[in-house]
Amino acid sequence: MIQSGTIKIKEDEFVELKDIIYKNSAISFADSKKYLLENRLTKRLQELNFNSFKDYIYYLKYNVKKNEEMEILLNLVTINETYFLRERGQMDYMVKTVIPELQAKGKRSIKIWSAACSSGEEPYSLAILLNEAGLFNKLNIEIMASDINTEVLNTAKSGVYRTVSFRGVPPNITSKYFTKDGFTYKLDPSIKSKIKFFQANLLSPVVGSKVGKVDIIFCRNVLIYFDVDAKKKVIDMFHRTLGMPGHMFLGHSETLNKINDSFTMKNFGGGIVYMK
Numbered sequence: 001m002i003q004s005g006t007i008k009i010k011e012d013e014f015v016e017l018k019d020i021i022y023k024n025s026a027i028s029f030a031d032s033k034k035y036l037l038e039n040r041l042t043k044r045l046q047e048l049n050f051n052s053f054k055d056y057i058y059y060l061k062y063n064v065k066k067n068e069e070m071e072i073l074l075n076l077v078t079i080n081e082t083y084f085l086r087e088r089g090q091m092d093y094m095v096k097t098v099i100p101e102l103q104a105k106g107k108r109s110i111k112i113w114s115a116a117c118s119s120g121e122e123p124y125s126l127a128i129l130l131n132e133a134g135l136f137n138k139l140n141i142e143i144m145a146s147d148i149n150t151e152v153l154n155t156a157k158s159g160v161y162r163t164v165s166f167r168g169v170p171p172n173i174t175s176k177y178f179t180k181d182g183f184t185y186k187l188d189p190s191i192k193s194k195i196k197f198f199q200a201n202l203l204s205p206v207v208g209s210k211v212g213k214v215d216i217i218f219c220r221n222v223l224i225y226f227d228v229d230a231k232k233k234v235i236d237m238f239h240r241t242l243g244m245p246g247h248m249f250l251g252h253s254e255t256l257n258k259i260n261d262s263f264t265m266k267n268f269g270g271g272i273v274y275m276k
Helices: 011-025 031-047 053-062 066-077 088-104 121-132 150-158 171-177 207-211 228-241
Strands: 109-114 140-147 160-162 178-181 184-187 195-199 214-219 242-250 264-267 272-275
Touching: 011 031, 011 053, 011 066, 031 053, 031 066, 053 066, 066 150, 088 109, 088 121, 088 214, 088 242, 088 272, 109 121, 121 140, 121 171, 121 195, 121 214, 140 150, 140 207, 150 160, 150 195, 171 178, 207 228, 214 228, 228 242
Parallel strands: 109 140, 109 214, 140 195, 214 242
Antiparallel strands: 160 184, 178 184, 242 272, 264 272
16 A cells, blocks of 8 residues: 655665656756655656656656656656746847848748747747747747647646746736636737647757757757756757857856856846857
8 A cells, every 4th residue: 555655765765766857858966866756756656656756767667658757757857947038138239220120131931949848928028029029920930839748738738837836927918928817827829829849859859850950049048957868968969959140048047157168158238148
């Protein structure tokens, strides 16, 4: 009989499990994060009637449903903290400076990739600001958005959000693009239609070819969960995926120092952009 409470993970189990997670997502768990895996996965182990992480690891490695379980595992351990217009300075710079510069150079089609979009607030924010600037009427703009977590992608595709996603969002934006329905807000279908969502592991060897050449990449507050080797692989892939000129936006706490020297960094006051 499964006992209530947190199932404890032994040291050798922790080492093996975090290695499995790393190989499938590039997310690296420090030795001090054993409690985090225990807390996030205990309920799942209990649902499967497992008494130990040893049983769960065996299931992940050998059960006929191991691929489906890997998806569930990654959904449980990935962190998805986001909200509309987060770190807006970078978005405004894209809308007011980057795209007009590309347009001035003769570009008539712009492709943007939100590479770790979580529940969709980032790509939808980009679409809203682009719409406010009237750029959809002037250019052919394609926005692609991906995440490794299938659960948050389903939320993104639904376009339905709760109040927590709107902290700091001007009321005029909320009222213009969302319809309040009880405790939720439904995004305007015209903005929903601007985004193409798909599941992707940034360490996959085929992700770059799946996306194709892009002009702008947003990948913010994700690299902080990767080790140096994984960061290098992801940034190298971004560099290959970007056209010329290309622009990449990372989170404010992230840097390419000792990761990649192929980009030119520009501080525009409201943040940093990396240019190819």
